[in-house]
Amino acid sequence: MSTVTSEIPAVEATQFQHTPYYCEENVYLLCKTLCENGVADATGSDLFVVFISNEKKQVPLWHQKASTRADGIVLWDYHVICVQRKKESDAEPLVWDLDSTLPFPSPLASYVNETIQPSFQLFAEYQRYFRIVHAPLFFKHFASDRRHMKEPDGSWIAQPPPYQPIVSQDGILHNLSEYNAMSGADSLSTMDPDTVGAAVSQKLGVVVSHTQLEELFTKLP
Template sequence: MSSVIISELPAMDATRFQQTPYYCEENVYLLCKTLCESGVADETGSDLFVVFISNERKQARMFGLCFVPLWHQKASTRADGIVLWDYHVICVQRKKESDSEPLVWDLDSTLPFPSPLASYVTETIQPSFQLFAEYKRFFRVVHAPLFFKHFASDRRHMKGPDGSWIAQPPPYQPIVAQDGVLHNLSEYTAMSATDTLSSLDPETVREAISQKLGVLVSHSQLQDLFTKLP
C-alpha cells in the first residue's frame, strides 16, 4: 500500500460522505465524485470502479426476498453483520502508478474505510460460504468515468404498487445520464452466468471495461480482474 493511501486511511470517515439508506447506487455515485473532487482519487475517476453485487435471482425489495448475503454490514442486527441484499454497490480504487492493493469503499460496511480488496473479499464476500447455485453472486465492474456519463435513476424501483416510497429518497434531484436517459439501473443489476467473462486475458478485459456496463465476473475472478485492468 502506498504511503499516500496509508496517510489517508486514519482520517477517512464514512459519515463525511452523502448517504441515504437503501440508495447504495446513488451513494456510490456521489462517493466517487467526492473522492475525485477531494484529490483522494484522480480528478476524472480513472482509478475508480463502481461494483454492483447481485445474482440471477435478484428480487425487488417490495417482495421481501433478498438473496445476496454480505457480512459486516451496518444494517445487520447480528453479531456477524450479515445482511441479505437484493443487490449492493461499492467502489474499488486501483492506483495505476502504484503497486498498492486495490481499496474498497463501502459506505454500508463496518470494516475499515477503505479496506484492502483482499480482506474485504474474505470478510464481506466470504467466498467459502456455500450458496445454492441460483444464488451465486456476480460482480459488475464499471469504470467510474463511464458510470458518471451513463448512469441514471429516477428511483422508480423504490416505489410500491401504490406509488408510495418503500424508503425515503435522497433530498437532491435524481441522477440523469449525460444523454438525457432518466433510468437504467436495471441494466446494471441484471446479471447472468452466461454473461461473465470467459477469459481474463488483458485484451479481453481491456475491451470489456471500455463498455458502458463494464465487466461481469464471478467472485473467483474478482481479485484477479483488478490485476488485469489496463
C-alpha cells in the same frame, strides 16, 4: 509500515452523502467526492463502480450495517461499492463501502475475505456476481429516477435522497436495471487483455464471479 497500509487515506465515512437503500446513488456521489477532494484522480480514472447481484436477486454479504445479526450478514437484492485501483502504485486496490462495518476503505483482499466470504459454501443460486464499470463511464451514462423504490400506489419503500435524481448526460432518466441485472452466463470466460479491457471501454463494463474479482483488478489496463 507496509506500502499498502501507508497509502490508505484517512477518510471518515460520515464525510459522504448516504441515504439508506440507495447504494447506487451513494456510490455515484462518493466517487464524485473522491475525485473532488484529491483522494482519487480528478476524472475518476482510478475508480470502478461495482454492482453485486445475481439472477435470483439475493446476495448474502457479511459485515453490513443494516444487519441485526452479530456477523453482520444481510441478503441484499443487489449492492454497490467503489473499488479504487491506482495504476502507478503497488498498493492493493481499496474498497469503499458506505454500508460496511469494516475499515473505510478496506483493502480488496480483506474485503473479499470478510464480506464475500468465498470459503462459505453457498447454494449455486446465491453465488455473487460483480459488474465492474469504470467510473468515468458511470458518470456519463448512469441514471435513476428511483422508480424501483416505489410501491404500486406511488408511495416510497424507503425515503429518497434530498437531492434531485441522477440523469445521464444524454438525458436518460432510468437505466439502473441494466447495471444490476447479471447472472453466471454473463461472467467472463477468459481473462485475456481484450476481454478485461472492456471494463474500461464499455458502458456496462464486465461481469465476473467472486473467484475472478481480485484477478481482474490485477489485469486491468
